[in-house]
Amino acid sequence: MTWTPDRTTALARLQAFLPRAGRHYANVRNHDNGPERSNVSQLSPWLHAGLISETEMLERVLAEHSPSAADKFVSEVFWRIYFKGYLEQRPSIWRSYCDSRDAALADIESNSGLSKAYAEACEGRTGIAAFDHWARELTETGYLHNHARMWFASIWIFTLKLDWTLGADFFLRHLIDGDAASNTLSWRWVGGLHTKGKTYLARAGNIAQYTENHPDGPLEAKGLASEAPPLEEPQEHARQKLDLPTTPVSLEQPYALLLHDEAAHHVPLDLPQAPVLVIGAARPEARSPLPTSDAARDFAHGAVRSGLADAGEAFRCPTAEWSSEGELAALLDQYGISHLITPYLPTGWTRDALWPELETLSGRGELTLLLPQVQRVTWPHAKAGFFGVKKQIEGVIREAGLAA
Numbered sequence: 001m002t003w004t005p006d007r008t009t010a011l012a013r014l015q016a017f018l019p020r021a022g023r024h025y026a027n028v029r030n031h032d033n034g035p036e037r038s039n040v041s042q043l044s045p046w047l048h049a050g051l052i053s054e055t056e057m058l059e060r061v062l063a064e065h066s067p068s069a070a071d072k073f074v075s076e077v078f079w080r081i082y083f084k085g086y087l088e089q090r091p092s093i094w095r096s097y098c099d100s101r102d103a104a105l106a107d108i109e110s111n112s113g114l115s116k117a118y119a120e121a122c123e124g125r126t127g128i129a130a131f132d133h134w135a136r137e138l139t140e141t142g143y144l145h146n147h148a149r150m151w152f153a154s155i156w157i158f159t160l161k162l163d164w165t166l167g168a169d170f171f172l173r174h175l176i177d178g179d180a181a182s183n184t185l186s187w188r189w190v191g192g193l194h195t196k197g198k199t200y201l202a203r204a205g206n207i208a209q210y211t212e213n214h215p216d217g218p219l220e221a222k223g224l225a226s227e228a229p230p231l232e233e234p235q236e237h238a239r240q241k242l243d244l245p246t247t248p249v250s251l252e253q254p255y256a257l258l259l260h261d262e263a264a265h266h267v268p269l270d271l272p273q274a275p276v277l278v279i280g281a282a283r284p285e286a287r288s289p290l291p292t293s294d295a296a297r298d299f300a301h302g303a304v305r306s307g308l309a310d311a312g313e314a315f316r317c318p319t320a321e322w323s324s325e326g327e328l329a330a331l332l333d334q335y336g337i338s339h340l341i342t343p344y345l346p347t348g349w350t351r352d353a354l355w356p357e358l359e360t361l362s363g364r365g366e367l368t369l370l371l372p373q374v375q376r377v378t379w380p381h382a383k384a385g386f387f388g389v390k391k392q393i394e395g396v397i398r399e400a401g402l403a404a
Contacts, residue, residue, distance in 0.1 A: 001035060003045055003142065003176055003295070005302035007265050007310065010046035014060060017041045021061045022069035029072060032145040034215045035137065040145065041073075044177035047080070049303035050263035050343065054081060055374050058402050067394070075390065080182055081375055082389045084346050085382030087181040090237040091347045097184050101165040105289060108166075121160055122170055130207050130219035131155045142176040142295030147210060151221075153190040154202035158225040164191045172349075174293045180348025192230025195385055201228040239383060244376055245344060245369040255339040255368075256332060257311065258322070261300040262350050263343030264307035266314065269370055274315040277335045280304040281322040283353035328357045344371040374400040 002009075020038070028039040046052050054077050061070050087093060108115045120126050124135035134152050138144050144152065149171070156167040168187040172178040185194050192199040204221040211217035257266065257275035261282040284292050284300035305321075312319040318335070322328050332340065340361055345351040361367040377399045381392045389396075 001037075001042060001141070001143065003299055005045075005049065005051070005264075005299045006306035007046075007051045007267065010043065010052045013041070013043055013046070014052060014057065017043070018060060018064050021073045022065035026069075026072035029076075030147050031210050031213060032148045032217075032219075033211075033213045034217075035141055035143075037145065042143070044080075044179075045143070045299060046303075048177045048179050049261060049265075049300065050259075050268060051265045051303055051307065053268035053372060055372055055400070055402065056268060058374070058397070062397070062402060067397075074393065078378065078389055078393055078396075079386060080179070081378045082382045082386050083179075083181040083185045084375070085242075085379030085389075086185060087347045088379060089239045089242060089382065091240065092235070092237045093188070094180060094184060094347050096233070096235060096237070097165055097168065100163070101169050102289065104163040104166050105169075107163075117160065118162060118166060121156060121162060121167075126160060128155060128159070128221055128223060130211070130221040133216060133219055138171070138174050139293065142174055142293060142299070144175070149186065150190060150200055151202040151207055153187050154200050154228065155221070155224060157187075157191050157231070158199075158201065158228045159223070164188070164193075164231065169288050169290070172287045173290055174296060176296050176299045178287060178296060180350075181346065192228070193233060197230045199228040199230050201225070242379055244379070245371050251341065251368075253339055254337060255341050256335070256337045258340055258342035259304055259307045259311065260342065260345070260350055260354060261304055262346065262348075264303040266307065266311045268372070269343060274317065275311075275341070276317055277331075277337055278308055278311040278315065278317060278319045279322050279328070279331060279340075280308040280319065281328075281354060283350055286349040286353040325357070329360075339366050339368070341368045341370060344369045344375075374402065 021041070031039055033039055043052070043057065047054065047057070057077055058074060061073055067074070108118050122135060124132035126132055131152060134144055134148050153167055156162050157164050164187050168183055171183050175183070188194040190200040202221065202224055204224055207221045208218035211219040251271065251273040254276045256277040256279055258279045258281060259265065261284055282301045282304040284297045287296070308319045308321070320331050322331060332338065345354060358367055374396065377396045378389060381389045
């Protein structure tokens with residue numbers, strides 16, 4: 001699979017997958033058939049980068065398949081939306097993850113035995129063939145099948161008994177599609193923190209069954225833990241009221257558009273008026289205190305740069321990169337612009353990296369955040385488990401104006 005970070009490649013991948021997005025996807029999606037897989041869409045890198053949107057994917061899939069045939073694929077798209085809405089209402093989970101990760105990384109520095117076990121897991125030297133295969137595939141390609149991510153996380157937590165935040169950090173540093181909400185909450189789900197007491201236990205037979213068509217399969221996983229006691233944490237993460245941007249948005253005054261590495265393209269925004277300047281800001285290095293992989297870093301920067309180029313051509317306006325502290329205010333002053341518009345910054349590292357400078361504009365009323373309607377309608381339902389969102393999908397599709 002070639003991960004070219006531009007919208008043209010994303011649309012071509014979506015178009016190629018559309019015929020298989022119905023019942024075929026539902027029947028074969030859980031199989032890990034190796035890197036050159038066609039049973040899943042592999043659209044998540046472009047989706048995370050905002051080169052295409054959930055709305056576009058849902059519209060195109062539902063134009064080709066009935067809601068019942070496309071139910072599994074539609075649900076997977078809504079899992080991503082659900083996770084973001086859930087974390088938005090419990091931002092303390094992200095802060096707790098970052099603090100716990102930093103503490104766990106410090107423990108590695110002071111504990112040689114832990115450091116050795118951690119290195120063996122990250123480098124694929126544990127002796128568990130399937131796990132080692134996925135560790136190498138992740139570091140070499142920047143991608144893993146979703147089912148493999150669950151197996152990997154379960155083995156990391158329950159068999160290798162490593163801190164879950166170290167595993168989540170390992171994923172974020174290497175996954176091209178690494179997403180703060182989906183990644184953090186998926187690891188918590190496997191460990192029994194997201195849905196209290198409900199864990200996911202990887203089993204050798206299940207792994208063999210769903211990797212039977214893998215070029216190196218079926219993958220072996222000997223010596224796995226037979227029990228998965230739920231993880232515990234000292235704090236409760238209380239739900240906060242959503243504070244969503246107002247709608248509709250007025251774009252009457254001249255403004256600059258900010259594209260970032262979770263919203264790198266202007267087309268999904270459907271702007272009614274052109275900006276006079278487009279600014280790009282990619283911050284993949286903020287994913288972790290440790291170095292981000294070349295694949296993840298290059299895709300994020302490439303996505304923003306391709307988005308900048310497309311926007312500059314479409315709007316016939318200048319473009320600029322915001323790459324260092326204090327540079328945003330200077331750019332706005334240079335072009336005589338007082339108002340900035342940007343796609344909503346969800347809880348996670350991109351917001352952590354950009355908000356300190358954006359907050360000043362927000363306090364002066366000079367910042368407008370854009371939130372797609374499908375997120376606006378779905379997030380209020382993301383209060384607890386996914387079922388609360390699942391039962392609302394049909395209504396959300398209608399309310400968000402998606403074709404079906």
